[in-house]
Amino acid sequence: MSRIRISAGALLLIMSGIHTGALADGHERIVNVWACTVKEGKTMDDVRATNKKWLAYMNANVEGGDISSYIMTPVVGKRNRFIFADSYPSLESWSAGENLESDELDAIDEEFEETVDCSENSLHRSEAT
Numbered sequence: 001m002s003r004i005r006i007s008a009g010a011l012l013l014i015m016s017g018i019h020t021g022a023l024a025d026g027h028e029r030i031v032n033v034w035a036c037t038v039k040e041g042k043t044m045d046d047v048r049a050t051n052k053k054w055l056a057y058m059n060a061n062v063e064g065g066d067i068s069s070y071i072m073t074p075v076v077g078k079r080n081r082f083i084f085a086d087s088y089p090s091l092e093s094w095s096a097g098e099n100l101e102s103d104e105l106d107a108i109d110e111e112f113e114e115t116v117d118c119s120e121n122s123l124h125r126s127e128a129t
Helices: 008-017 020-024 044-061 091-098 103-115
Strands: 029-038 068-072 081-088 116-126
Touching: 029 044, 029 091, 044 068, 044 081, 044 103, 081 091, 103 116
Parallel strands: none
Antiparallel strands: 029 081, 029 116, 068 081
8 A cells, every 4th residue: 555644743643642541551552654545436435444354354463453543534634635543552563464464465455455545654653741
């Protein structure tokens, strides 16, 4: 999947709402951020359905699970863009997810390719302050 970078201020706002329960006790999370647009003929419902499959797969196949994913749509701003923010309990769990290979995951990735255009992503370490 290809995706775009977002500003530091927007990322801080996103991070403040991600997995607050886990952050409240001082644990850090790894957050993978993607900015995307929906392809012509597809809808946000298509995006949500594919993302739900991806999240279920990741939690079932990455040891320890505890992965969450957020789809954020703009209230103000460019309405044709949205953001994925995937939160992992550790860098190791993110890495494990990146290294998964299977026909099922290939099919989910193909659905993403048919549904969204994403140009860049960035990986962040988040911690409560």
